[in-house]
Amino acid sequence: MIKELILPNLGEGIEGAEVSEISVSIGDKVSLDDTVLVLESDKASMEIPAENEGIVKEILVSVGETVKTGQALLKIKHSDEKTDKKEPKEKPLETKTSQKSTELPLAAPTPTIESELQLSGSDTTNNVFASPGVRRLSRELGINLQVINGTGEKGRITKDDLNGYIKIQMLLSNRGVPKPEPEIDFSKWGNIERQKLTKIQRITGQRLQSAWQSIPHVTQFDEADITELSQYRKNLNEKNTKKKTKLTFLPFLMKAISKVLRERPVFNSSLDTQGENLIIKNYYNIGVAVDTPTGLVVPVVSGVDKKNIYELSEELIDISQRARNKKLKPKEMTGGTFTISSLGGVGGKFFTPIINPPEVAILGVSKSWWESVYDQKTKKQALKYIMPFSLSYDHRVIDGVAGAAFTKRFSNLLSDLSTFQEK
Amino acid sequence: MSKHKQVEIAVIGAGPGGYAAAFRASDLGKKVVLIDRDSSLGGVCLNRGCIPSKALLHISKVMDEAQALSKMGVTYNKPKVDLAAVREHKNRIVNQLSGGIAKMAKARKVETVEGVAEFKSNNELIVKTKDGLITVGFKKCIIASGSSSSMIPGILPNHPSILTSKTALDLIDVPKRLLVVGGGVIGLELGQVYSALGSAVSVVEFLPNLIPGADQDIIRPLHRKLKKQFEAIILSSKVLKIEAKDNNSLEVTIEGPAGESKEIYDKVLIAVGRKPNVELLKLENTDIRLDESGFINVDVYQRTSVKNIFAIGDIIGNPMLAHKATHEGKVAAEVASGVPSAMDARVIPSVVYTDPEVAWVGLTEVEAKKNEIDYEKGEFPWAASGRAIAVGASQGKTKILFDPETKKVLGVGIVGPSAGDIISEGALAIEMGADAVDVGLTVHPHPTLGETIGMAAEAFEGTITDLYVPKK
Numbered sequence: 001m002i003k004e005l006i007l008p009n010l011g012e013g014i015e016g017a018e019v020s021e022i023s024v025s026i027g028d029k030v031s032l033d034d035t036v037l038v039l040e041s042d043k044a045s046m047e048i049p050a051e052n053e054g055i056v057k058e059i060l061v062s063v064g065e066t067v068k069t070g071q072a073l074l075k076i077k078h079s080d081e082k083t084d085k086k087e088p089k090e091k092p093l094e095t096k097t098s099q100k101s102t103e104l105p106l107a108a109p110t111p112t113i114e115s116e117l118q119l120s121g122s123d124t125t126n127n128v129f130a131s132p133g134v135r136r137l138s139r140e141l142g143i144n145l146q147v148i149n150g151t152g153e154k155g156r157i158t159k160d161d162l163n164g165y166i167k168i169q170m171l172l173s174n175r176g177v178p179k180p181e182p183e184i185d186f187s188k189w190g191n192i193e194r195q196k197l198t199k200i201q202r203i204t205g206q207r208l209q210s211a212w213q214s215i216p217h218v219t220q221f222d223e224a225d226i227t228e229l230s231q232y233r234k235n236l237n238e239k240n241t242k243k244k245t246k247l248t249f250l251p252f253l254m255k256a257i258s259k260v261l262r263e264r265p266v267f268n269s270s271l272d273t274q275g276e277n278l279i280i281k282n283y284y285n286i287g288v289a290v291d292t293p294t295g296l297v298v299p300v301v302s303g304v305d306k307k308n309i310y311e312l313s314e315e316l317i318d319i320s321q322r323a324r325n326k327k328l329k330p331k332e333m334t335g336g337t338f339t340i341s342s343l344g345g346v347g348g349k350f351f352t353p354i355i356n357p358p359e360v361a362i363l364g365v366s367k368s369w370w371e372s373v374y375d376q377k378t379k380k381q382a383l384k385y386i387m388p389f390s391l392s393y394d395h396r397v398i399d400g401v402a403g404a405a406f407t408k409r410f411s412n413l414l415s416d417l418s419t420f421q422e423k
Numbered sequence: 424m425s426k427h428k429q430v431e432i433a434v435i436g437a438g439p440g441g442y443a444a445a446f447r448a449s450d451l452g453k454k455v456v457l458i459d460r461d462s463s464l465g466g467v468c469l470n471r472g473c474i475p476s477k478a479l480l481h482i483s484k485v486m487d488e489a490q491a492l493s494k495m496g497v498t499y500n501k502p503k504v505d506l507a508a509v510r511e512h513k514n515r516i517v518n519q520l521s522g523g524i525a526k527m528a529k530a531r532k533v534e535t536v537e538g539v540a541e542f543k544s545n546n547e548l549i550v551k552t553k554d555g556l557i558t559v560g561f562k563k564c565i566i567a568s569g570s571s572s573s574m575i576p577g578i579l580p581n582h583p584s585i586l587t588s589k590t591a592l593d594l595i596d597v598p599k600r601l602l603v604v605g606g607g608v609i610g611l612e613l614g615q616v617y618s619a620l621g622s623a624v625s626v627v628e629f630l631p632n633l634i635p636g637a638d639q640d641i642i643r644p645l646h647r648k649l650k651k652q653f654e655a656i657i658l659s660s661k662v663l664k665i666e667a668k669d670n671n672s673l674e675v676t677i678e679g680p681a682g683e684s685k686e687i688y689d690k691v692l693i694a695v696g697r698k699p700n701v702e703l704l705k706l707e708n709t710d711i712r713l714d715e716s717g718f719i720n721v722d723v724y725q726r727t728s729v730k731n732i733f734a735i736g737d738i739i740g741n742p743m744l745a746h747k748a749t750h751e752g753k754v755a756a757e758v759a760s761g762v763p764s765a766m767d768a769r770v771i772p773s774v775v776y777t778d779p780e781v782a783w784v785g786l787t788e789v790e791a792k793k794n795e796i797d798y799e800k801g802e803f804p805w806a807a808s809g810r811a812i813a814v815g816a817s818q819g820k821t822k823i824l825f826d827p828e829t830k831k832v833l834g835v836g837i838v839g840p841s842a843g844d845i846i847s848e849g850a851l852a853i854e855m856g857a858d859a860v861d862v863g864l865t866v867h868p869h870p871t872l873g874e875t876i877g878m879a880a881e882a883f884e885g886t887i888t889d890l891y892v893p894k895k
Contacts, residue, residue, distance in 0.1 A: 129856045132768070139763035154829075156856060 438466020
C-alpha cells in the first residue's frame with residue numbers, strides 16, 4: 001500500500017515553508033520517524049519525519065519549493081510488500097526524460113538573460129495615459145506604467161513621473177538595503193573557501209540589519225552582585241538531587257526581568273507602525289537567544305511571571321534542546337515581549353545586544369567574576385560574585401533615565417533572594 | 424557542397440518591414456543577413472505595390488485634374504498616353520528606391536542574399552540561391568516574408584488575361600474592358616489607374632459596399648466619383664465562372680441579387696485579398712505555430728512560439744500595411760538585439776490612395792456599433808473649407824470620434840485629396856491621448872485641408888465659427 005506523507009500543520013499563522021533539504025531518494029528505505037525532509041520557514045527549520053516504514057516511491061516536492069499545510073510531500077510504500085525493484089529505479093529516469101522532452105524545444109532557442117531582462121515593463125499599455133515616448137522609456141527603465149499616477153495634464157504620465165518613481169524606489173531601497181559592493185576576488189591573495197549561509201542565517205542577518213538601522217539603540221551597562229544568588233542556586237541544586245538537570249542562572253534572570261517589566265511597562269511594549277502609539281503588553285513572554293548549528297533562534301517562554309523557577313528551568317531545557325535539533329514549532333518563536341541573550345557560559349565582559357523588534361529592549365548577560373568590593377556598611381573589603389550585563393533599548397520609547405533605573409532595579413532584584421522566594 | 428554562414432540575426436524578406444528590421448538590428452551592432460528571393464530589394468511595397476501604384480495614381484490624378492480645369496476656364500487637348508514611357512517612368516522610380524535600399528544595406532554592412540529561405544531547424548536556414556544552397560545559422564531570425572495575392576479557387580490562375588496586382592502594375596497593355604474582382608483598396612486603386620489610362624473598368628464586390636470595413640460616409644464621395652469614372656460598380660455579387668475565349672478575352676459569369684449575368688472582358692484583375700507567404704518557409708521544421716487563418720502568431724515583442732524567431736508584417740495578420748510592418752520590424756530588431764521594446768502602438772492608420780483619398784485611424788463607426796462602444800462625433804464637411812472649394816474638393820469630409828466621457832479622440836475618418844497626409848494628426852492625437860479641446864485649441868494653418876481636423880474638433884466642442892451648429 002502506498003501512503004502519502006502529508007505536511008502537518010506547522011503552527012498558527014504558518015501557512016508554508018521552504019523545502020531546504022530532501023534527506024531521502026527514491027528507492028530509499030525509511031523507518032518510522034526517520035527524517036525525510038527539512039523545511040525552513042522564516043522562523044525556524046523543521047525536520048519532517050516519516051509516518052510509516054517503507055520505501056520512498058515518489059518525491060513530490062523539490063528543494064526550494066514552498067510547501068503548504070496539507071500538501072502531499074512523498075509517497076512511501078509499505079516495505080512488507082516486496083515489489084519489483086525496477087520500478088523505483090525507472091521512475092527518476094522517467095521524470096527526468098519527460099521533463100527534458102518538454103523543455104528541449106524551449107531550451108534550444110535559449111531566451112538569454114538579456115532578452116528576459118528587456119521584456120519588463122507594461123505588456124498592455126492600452127489603458128494607461130502615456131505618450132509613445134513615455135511608453136518606450138518605461139520599457140527601458142522596466143517600469144510598469146499601471147502603477148504610476150500621472151501628474152501631467154489630465155492625468156497623463158510624463159517622463160518626470162517616471163523619474164520621480166525611480167527616485168522614490170531608490171530612496172525606499174536605500175533605507176533597507178546597502179548599496180551592492182563590488183564583488184572582491186579574495187582568491188587572488190590566497191586560498192579561500194565559500195560557505196553558503198543557511199536560510200536562518202540569511203534571515204537573521206536581514207532582520208538584525210534592519211533592526212540596527214531602524215532603531216536608535218542605546219546600551220546601558222551595569223553589574224549585579226549575585227554572590228547570594230549563586231549560593232542559593234547551589235543549595236537548591238544540592239537539595240534537589242532527584243532532578244536530572246541542574247538549575248542555571250537563566251531562570252532566575254527571567255524571573256527578575258519579569259518583575260522589572262511589570263513595574264516598568266514601557267519596557268514591555270511595542271511602537272505601532274505609524275510610530276504614534278505605544279502598545280503596552282500585559283503579558284510577559286521572554287525570548288531566549290539559542291545558538292544552533294544552523295544559526296541563531298529565539299524560542300519564547302510565555303507567561304514567565306506565572307511560572308516558578310523550576311518550571312522555567314524545565315521549559316528552557318526543553319526548548320533549547322529542541323531548537324538545536326530543529327524541532328521547534330514556529331509558534332514557539334512568536335509573541336515575545338522581551339529578549340535575553342546570555343553569553344554567561346562563554347565569556348567576555350559587556351556587549352551591545354541588538355533589539356529584537358517589535359520589542360523595545362534586550363538584556364545581554366556576560367560572564368560573572370569574583371571581585372573584591374569595599375562594603376561601606378561593614379567598612380571591609382569582601383569578595384563578591386559580580387554579573388556584568390547590558391541593556392539595549394529603543395531610545396524612541398525609553399529615555400536614558402528609565403534605562404539606567406531599569407538596570408539598577410534589575411541589579412537590586414538579583415541581589416535580593418526574596419525576588420525568587422515568593423510562592 | 425553548400426556554403427555556410429553564421430549570423431546573429433537573419434531576416435527573411437526585404438520588404439519595408441524586413442529591411443527596416445535588418446537595418447535597425449545592424450545599427451544596434453548586430454551581424455545581420457537580409458535574404459530575399461527578389462534581386463530588387465524593397466519587397467511587394469516597393470516593387471509591385473504601394474510605390475508603383477502611387478506613381479501611376481499620380482498620373483491618373485493629374486490627368487483627371489487637367490480635365491477638371493476645363494470647368495475653371497483652362498482647356499487642354501485630349502491626353503495621349505505612351506504606355507511604354509509610363510511604364511519606364513514607374514520602373515525608374517522603383518529602381519531608384521530599390522537601389523537606395525541596396526546602397527543603405529551596403530553602407531551598414533548588412534549582407535544581402537538573393538534566394539528562397541526555408542527553415543532547417545529553430546536555429547538554421549537553408550537558402551536556395553542561383554549559385555546553390557547556403558546554410559545560414561542564426562541566433563535570432565526575423566520572418567518578414569510578406570503576402571501575395573489570393574486567387575479565387577478554380578479560376579484560371581495562369582491565363583495571360585487574368586491579372587493580379589503584381590501583373591497589373593507591369594502595365595503590359597491597356598485593356599478595353601477590365602473587370603476588377605474585389606472592391607477593396609487594391610482593386611479600386613488599380614481600377615482607377617486603368618480607367619485613367621483608358622480602360623472601361625467594372626468592379627465587382629461580394630459585399631454590399633466598396634472598401635468594406637470602412638465607414639460608408641467617408642467612402643461615399645469616392646463611390647460617387649468612381650460611378651462616373653467606371654463603367655459599372657457591381658455590389659453584392661460574386662464571380663461564379665471565368666471562361667477563356669479564343670481571342671484571349673474572358674467571359675465572366677457574375678451572380679448578383681438579380682440573378683446570373685455574363686459579360687465579356689478583355690482582362691480580369693483579381694484583387695480579393697492577400698495570403699501570408701508561409702508555404703516556402705518550411706515552418707514544419709520549427710516549433711512555430713500558425714493561427715487558424717494561417718498567420719504566424721506573435722506576442723507584443725513580435726516573438727513567435729519559438730522565442731528566438733520573430734515575425735512581422737503581413738505574415739502575422741491584418742492589416743497588411745507597410746507602415747505596420749516597418750514598426751513591427753524595428754520592434755523585432757530591437758527585442759532581438761536586447762533593447763527594451765514592444766509593439767504597443769495604439770492605432771495603425773489605413774489609407775486608400777484613390778482620388779479622392781480615403782483615410783481612417785483608430786475606431787470606426789462600424790466597429791463601434793459592432794462592439795457596442797459609446798462614442799460621440801464631430802464632423803466638418805469640406806464644402807465649408809475655403810481651400811477645399813478652391814481645389815475642387817468640396818465633396819470631402821473630416822470626422823472625429825470622441826470618448827463620451829473623457830472627450831479623448833478615439834478615431835478619425837477623412838475623405839478628400841491628401842486625406843492620407845492629414846490622417847497622421849489623428850494618429851498622433853490618439854497616441855498622445857489628446858481630447859477635443861486639445862485638438863481644437865491647436866492652431867491649424869489656414870487655408871489648408873489639414874485645418875479640417877481642428878474644425879471637426881471645434882464643431883464637436885461647439886466653438887466653431889466656420890459653420891453654424893445649432894446648440895446641443
